[in-house]
C-alpha cells in the first residue's frame with residue numbers, strides 16, 4: 001500500500017486594513033487593501049501550519065498590483081506635514097493678535113521649510129502699518145500689543 005500525500009504551500013491572506021492611497025501604478029488616488037500574506041503548508045488544500053514569515057502588502061483594488069507597506073507609510077508621514085504647514089499659516093493672524101512677536105512666527109515658518117522671503121511676506125503685513133519693537137529684546141509686535149511677551153516690558157512707551 002502506498003500513500004500519496006498531497007502537500008503544497010499556499011499563501012493565506014488576511015485583510016488587516018483598508019484606506020486610500022496614491023497608487024504608484026495608477027498614479028491617482030485609489031482604494032487599497034492591506035493584507036498579511038503568510039505561506040502555509042497545506043494538505044489537500046487545507047492549511048496546516050505556517051512555514052514562512054508573514055509578509056505585509058498593500059494591494060491597489062483597481063490595478064491589483066502589490067506594493068510595500070512603505071508606499072502608504074510615506075504618504076501618511078507627508079500628509080500631516082502639509083496639514084501642519086497650512087495650520088501654521090492660518091494661525092499666524094491669531095498668534096500676532098495674541099501678542100506673539102512676528103519674529104517667532106517667521107522662525108516657525110522657516111523651520112517648517114518656508115523660504116525666509118516668503119515668511120516675511122506672510123508675517124510683515126500682520127504687524128503693519130506701525131510695528132512695535134521691544135527696546136530690550138528687539139522683537140517686533142503688532143501696533144495694538146501692550147507688552148513684550150518675552151520680557152514683559154511695555155511696548156511703544158516713550159523712553160523717559
Ligand SMILES: [Zn+2]
Nearest residue numbers: 023026060063
Ligand atoms: Zn493601482
Ligand SMILES: [Zn+2]
Nearest residue numbers: 134137148151
Ligand atoms: Zn522684550
